[in-house]
Amino acid sequence: MLEYTDYLKFISSFVIIIIFLYAIYYFVNNYGKGLIPGKKGLIKILDIRYISKGKGFAIIEANRQFFLISFDEKEIKVIKEWDTINTGDSLSEKDENNNP
Template sequence: MLEDYNLVKFIIVFAIMVGSLFGIYLYINKFGVLSVSNLKSNIKIIEIKHIGKDKGFILAQVENKSYFFSFDNSGIKLIEKFEKDINEESRKKDNY
């Protein structure tokens, strides 16, 4: 009788531990280790244009500087650096 009680107790504790570890695993995969929503990012991706499979251009802004990159299978290359901010309103007018 006592042996059956110890076996049931072991199974219940083991199930709780496995369930807790699985819950922590799911939480970390869904939300990440740290919540970074309060951190302010200085990097903004303005636009990404794909010109083929695994090839394209990226326009990014860091503080008051803009960068124009190209990317392909071999990596990312800086094409040009702009000191002036990109006016998003004028860019939107050009597209429409």
């Protein structure tokens, strides 16, 4: 039969493991942005819309240009390219200059 000290050792070990896992989670979310692919770099996926399994559209930002691409299991096609886009939050510089 287990004694009181055995239960105490088990609970303390369990608590230490939980704290350790939470510390790793906190570190990766706050300081590990460069460790996770796609979070930092020159190419950003701004939005993806899937039509069916393995097929869809995406808006990509690369080298300060924006691309609307379509993709499926066999190929990727660039449909349209922009220098600036309207994200809905605010107008881009190009749109502000053209609108009175």
